[in-house]
Amino acid sequence: MKHGFTAQSLHSKTRMLGILFLVPAALFISFSSLIPIVWNFILSFAEWNGFSSMKMVGLDNYVTLFQDSVTMKGFRYSVFIAVVSSVIAMISGLFLALLVYRLGNREGTVFRLIFFTPSMMPFIVIGLLFTFILSPDMGLLNQFFRIIGLESLERAWLAEPGLVLWTIAVVSGWRGSGSVMMLLYTAIVTIPSSMFEAARLEGMNYSQQIRRIILPLIMPMIGLVSMLVLIGAFKTYDIVYSMTKGGPGDYSKIVPIQMLDVGFTFNEFGYAAAIGVIFTVLVSIIIFISRKVVRGDVYEY
Amino acid sequence: MSSYKKSSVLLMVTLCFVLLVSACGNQGNSNSTANSSSNATSKSDNATNSTNSNSKDEKIALTLMIAWADDAAAKLEEELIKEHFADKYDITFKTVDNNIAQTIKTTIASGNPVDLAFYWTDAMDAFVDADMALDLTPYLEANNGEWKDTFLDGSLDVATYNGKIYAVPSVPVYPMIEANKELLDQAGVTISDEPTWEEFVTVLATVKEKLGIIPFGLNSSWANWPVRENLMSIWPEEEQVTAWSNGEIPFTDPLVVEAFDEVKNLYDQEYVYPGKGALTVTLEQINVAWKAGKIAFKADVNFLAPQSIKDAGLENVQILSWPRMGPRNNVLAAGANGYMIPANVKHPEASIEVLKFLTSPEVLQHRADNNQPVAVKGVTSNDPNYELYSKDVVKAYSQKEITLLSPKIDEYIANKVPANYIFEGKAALEELEKLRLEAVSAK
Numbered sequence: 001m002k003h004g005f006t007a008q009s010l011h012s013k014t015r016m017l018g019i020l021f022l023v024p025a026a027l028f029i030s031f032s033s034l035i036p037i038v039w040n041f042i043l044s045f046a047e048w049n050g051f052s053s054m055k056m057v058g059l060d061n062y063v064t065l066f067q068d069s070v071t072m073k074g075f076r077y078s079v080f081i082a083v084v085s086s087v088i089a090m091i092s093g094l095f096l097a098l099l100v101y102r103l104g105n106r107e108g109t110v111f112r113l114i115f116f117t118p119s120m121m122p123f124i125v126i127g128l129l130f131t132f133i134l135s136p137d138m139g140l141l142n143q144f145f146r147i148i149g150l151e152s153l154e155r156a157w158l159a160e161p162g163l164v165l166w167t168i169a170v171v172s173g174w175r176g177s178g179s180v181m182m183l184l185y186t187a188i189v190t191i192p193s194s195m196f197e198a199a200r201l202e203g204m205n206y207s208q209q210i211r212r213i214i215l216p217l218i219m220p221m222i223g224l225v226s227m228l229v230l231i232g233a234f235k236t237y238d239i240v241y242s243m244t245k246g247g248p249g250d251y252s253k254i255v256p257i258q259m260l261d262v263g264f265t266f267n268e269f270g271y272a273a274a275i276g277v278i279f280t281v282l283v284s285i286i287i288f289i290s291r292k293v294v295r296g297d298v299y300e301y
Numbered sequence: 302m303s304s305y306k307k308s309s310v311l312l313m314v315t316l317c318f319v320l321l322v323s324a325c326g327n328q329g330n331s332n333s334t335a336n337s338s339s340n341a342t343s344k345s346d347n348a349t350n351s352t353n354s355n356s357k358d359e360k361i362a363l364t365l366m367i368a369w370a371d372d373a374a375a376k377l378e379e380e381l382i383k384e385h386f387a388d389k390y391d392i393t394f395k396t397v398d399n400n401i402a403q404t405i406k407t408t409i410a411s412g413n414p415v416d417l418a419f420y421w422t423d424a425m426d427a428f429v430d431a432d433m434a435l436d437l438t439p440y441l442e443a444n445n446g447e448w449k450d451t452f453l454d455g456s457l458d459v460a461t462y463n464g465k466i467y468a469v470p471s472v473p474v475y476p477m478i479e480a481n482k483e484l485l486d487q488a489g490v491t492i493s494d495e496p497t498w499e500e501f502v503t504v505l506a507t508v509k510e511k512l513g514i515i516p517f518g519l520n521s522s523w524a525n526w527p528v529r530e531n532l533m534s535i536w537p538e539e540e541q542v543t544a545w546s547n548g549e550i551p552f553t554d555p556l557v558v559e560a561f562d563e564v565k566n567l568y569d570q571e572y573v574y575p576g577k578g579a580l581t582v583t584l585e586q587i588n589v590a591w592k593a594g595k596i597a598f599k600a601d602v603n604f605l606a607p608q609s610i611k612d613a614g615l616e617n618v619q620i621l622s623w624p625r626m627g628p629r630n631n632v633l634a635a636g637a638n639g640y641m642i643p644a645n646v647k648h649p650e651a652s653i654e655v656l657k658f659l660t661s662p663e664v665l666q667h668r669a670d671n672n673q674p675v676a677v678k679g680v681t682s683n684d685p686n687y688e689l690y691s692k693d694v695v696k697a698y699s700q701k702e703i704t705l706l707s708p709k710i711d712e713y714i715a716n717k718v719p720a721n722y723i724f725e726g727k728a729a730l731e732e733l734e735k736l737r738l739e740a741v742s743a744k
C-alpha cells in the first residue's frame with residue numbers, strides 16, 4: 001500500500017474524472033435542448049399568444065390539431081418529402097460510393113469532391129438555384145427539353161400540385177447524396193482488401209462483390225446513415241421555403257412552415273407546440289421502423 | 302511522470318471549470334424589470350442596455366429595425382437618424398427581412414423589444430389583437446394634432462383599430478399596372494388609364510392572340526392582388542362594401558364566387574406569364590420578361606414602378622390604375638410601408654421622437670426626390686411623372702379589407718389565393734367561409 005492505490009480506487013477516480021469532464025457539455029445540452037423540449041411539451045397544453053399570460057387548456061390543442069385539415073396535410077407532405085428524399089439520397093449515394101471506390105486514388109479524390117459539393121452548399125442556395133433551373137419559361141431544365149425536342153416533358157415543376165412534392169424531394173435527395181456517398185465510401189474502404197482479392201480469385205466480378213461482400217459488411221453503416229438522413233430530411237424547412245414558400249396554395253406546406261405560421265402569424269404558440277410534439281412522436285416512430293427495416297449483421301474480420 | 306499526470310489533470314479540471322463558468326456567465330447584462338430575460342452584450346445583437354443604469358451622461362440605447370437590405374432610401378434614413386440623434390441616443394440598426402413579424406414578436410415576447418420597427422400599416426391586426434403595439438393616438442393628437450396633421454388625409458385610417466392608431470405610414474403602397482405601349486401598338490390596341498376589368502381582360506386576350514405572348518406579368522407573391530381588388534370593387538352599393546369588410550357577407554355569395562372565377566379565368570386562359578407555372582413565378586423572372594418584351598403588362602407596386610421602368614430601359618410606358626370590376630373608382634387599401642412601436646418598449650418617448658423625425662418632410666423629401674410617393678404633406682418633386690406614381694393615393698377605400706378580420710383569413714388570402722381556388726374550386730371558399738364564421742364569432 002506504498003502508493004495508497006488499489007485498482008478499484010483508480011477505476012472510480014477515473015470514472016469521476018470522466019464525469020467531471022462531461023458535466024459542462026451535459027449542462028450545455030440540458031439548457032439548449034432538454035429544457036426547451038420539456039418546456040415545449042408543457043406549452044402544448046396551454047394557450048399563449050407570446051405576450052399575455054398563459055392559460056392551461058388541457059388537450060384542446062391536440063383535438064384542434066387532428067381536426068385541422070391543413071396541419072394534417074402538412075404531416076403527409078413532410079413524411080412524403082422526408083421518405084422520398086431519403087430513399088433518393090441513400091440509393092444515389094450508395095451508387096456513387098460504389099462507383100468512386102472503383103477509381104484510382106487521384107481520380108477518386110476528384111470525383112468525391114465533385115459529388116460532395118452539393119452537400120456543402122446551404123439549403124437556401126440550393127433552393128434558389130433550383131427555382132431558376134426549374135422555371136417554366138426560361139429555366140434550364142425546360143429549355144433542355146425544348147432543345148432535344150421533348151417539349152412534351154416540359155412542366156411547371158413547382159406549380160403543379162401533383163408534382164411539386166416530388167420535385168422538392170428529388171432536389172433534397174440530390175443534395176444529400178454527397179454526404180451519403182462519403183460516409184458509405186468510408187465504410188467500404190475499411191473492408192480488408194484481402195476479401196476482394198479472394199473474391200477475384202474465385203472469379204467474382206464487381207457486381208457480385210458488391211452483393212456478397214460490400215453490402216453485407218457495410219449494412220450497419222447503411223442503417224446508421226439512413227437514420228441520420230431521415231432525421232435530417234424531416235427537419236427540411238429552408239429548401240421548401242426558398243423554393244415554394246409552401247405553395248402553390250398550401251400544396252407543399254410542410255409541418256415546420258405550418259408551425260411557424262401558427263406560432264408567429266396566428267400567435268397560437270400553444271397549438272404550434274402541440275404540432276411540434278406530435279411531429280416529434282411521428283418522426284420517432286418512423287425512425288424506429290426504418291431501423292428495423294434496414295438492419296444488418298455485424299461481422300468481425 | 303506522476304507530477305506530469307497531476308499537472309495534466311489539474312489543467313483539464315481548470316479548463317472544464319472555465320468552460321462551465323463562461324457558459325453560465327454568458328448571460329449578458331441583466332435587467333431589473335419583470336419582463337426582461339437574458340441580453341446579449343454584442344452590439345450586433347438586438348439587445349438594449351439596462352434602464353436602471355442610465356444617468357444623465359449616458360445615452361439611451363435604442364435598437365431600430367427600419368430598413369430593408371435593398372432599400373437605399375431607408376439606408377439613407379438610418380444615416381440621417383444616426384447623425385441627428387448622435388448626442389442623445391446610442392442607436393443600433395437591424396435589417397428588415399421577410400421574417401419581420403416573427404422577429405418583432407420574438408423580441409416582444411422576450412421582454413427586449415426593438416424600439417421602432419418597420420411594418421405595414423394595414424397589417425397591424427396581428428399585433429393589435431395581442432396588445433403588442435403601442436397606441437400612438439395620444440402622441441399624434443398632442444398639441445392639437447400637430448404631428449397627425451403632417452400626414453396625408455386618410456393615410457392614418459388603415460392603421461386605426463377601434464379608434465386607436467397603432468402605426469404611421471411613410472410610403473403609401475398600392476398596386477398598379479405598367480403597360481408597354483410599344484407592344485400594345487404592335488397589337489393594335491389601346492387601354493384607358495383607369496380600365497375596367499372587362500376592358501383589361503379583353504386587351505389581354507387581343508395581345509395574346511395578335512402577338513403570341515403571354516401578356517400579363519404578376520409574380521407569385523402578389524398573385525392575391527386581383528382577388529383582393531375584385532372582392533372590394535365588385536359590390537354595386539357602398540353599403541355592401543362595408544358589409545363585406547365587416548365579414549357580414551359569406552364567401553359563398555354569388556358575387557364573391559364571380560370575383561374568384563374572373564381571376565381563375567386569367568390563369569385558365571394563360572394570360573398570366575408564363576402560362577403554366579404562373580402561380581410560382583418570381584419577381585426576378587417577371588422583371589427579366591418585362592425587360593425582354595415578353596410581357597405587355599406588369600403588375601407592380603406604385604413606389605417600385607419608377608425603378609422598374611428605369612431598369613427595363615423602356616421609354617414608352619403607360620401607368621394604369623388597377624382594373625376594377627364594379628362601379629367605384631377606388632384602389633385597394635393596400636396600406637402603406639410604415640412604422641410601429643412595440644407596446645412593451647422601454648423608452649416610448651425616445652421611440653416617438655425618432656419616429657417623428659423619421660416621418661418628417663425633412664427626411665422623406667429624399668424619397669420624393671427619387672420619385673417615391675410619400676404619406677406626408679410638405680414634400681415636392683420636380684419630376685413631372687411623380688404625380689403618376691402617387692395618383693391613386695387619395696382613392697384608397699375607406700373600408701378595411703376582410704383580411705383584417707382575422708390573421709387566419711389574412712394568411713389564407715395572402716398565401717393560398719388564388720392557387721387553392723384554382724385547384725380546389727368551391728372547397729377553398731368553404732374553408733374561407735369557415736374562417737370568416739370563426740372570426741365573426743370571436744369578435
